[in-house]
Amino acid sequence: MPDALTSLELPAEWFLLLLRVLFIFLIYFFLYQLFRVQLRELFVLGTVASGRAEAAPAHRVVVVEGGETAALVGQTFLLQPSNSVGRHPQSTIALDEPFVSTNHAEIAYNGGTWWVTDFGSTNGTSINDQPVNGSAGVQPGDIVQFGRVKLRLEA
DSSP states (O other), X not given: OOOHHHHXXXXXXXXXXXXXXXXXXXXXXXXXHHHHHHHHHHHHHHHHHHHHOOOOOOOEEEXXXXXXXXXXXXXXXXXXXXEEEESSTTSSEEOOOTTSOTTOEEEEEETTEEEEEEOSOSSOEEETTEEOSSEEEEOTTOEEEETTEEEEEEO
8 A cells, every 4th residue: 555655756757847847947037037137238328328429510620820830721620529629649630839738628519519628728718719718618600719720610
């Protein structure tokens, strides 16, 4: 007569089947979690990139007065979303003028407006003959002066 304990035991095939189903479930659960994390990371990267990548309209600056630079009157510099201005050869707008500091200023597009930021240069920066202390907005047609070099912002 079989005792009560042996009648409750599952045959070995059922036990192996249960282990296989559990293993497959764990694999699918792991893949689901992996997919969920990847999707969340892509979403975060997409929102960060869209907030940072404000497209700057196609603008340029044109040399109005070149001072002692090699830049000729009428020479054009196409603007990027952020432009360094100075005597340094790596500057976006490199001006080899004695009255321009090595790292003189920046012209950047932010919030739908072009901004000129003076970096504490010795000879200063001005917009339409008004000195710039810190940052100031600039519009197409404005004359921006770095040292003795004058540039006009154009659309």
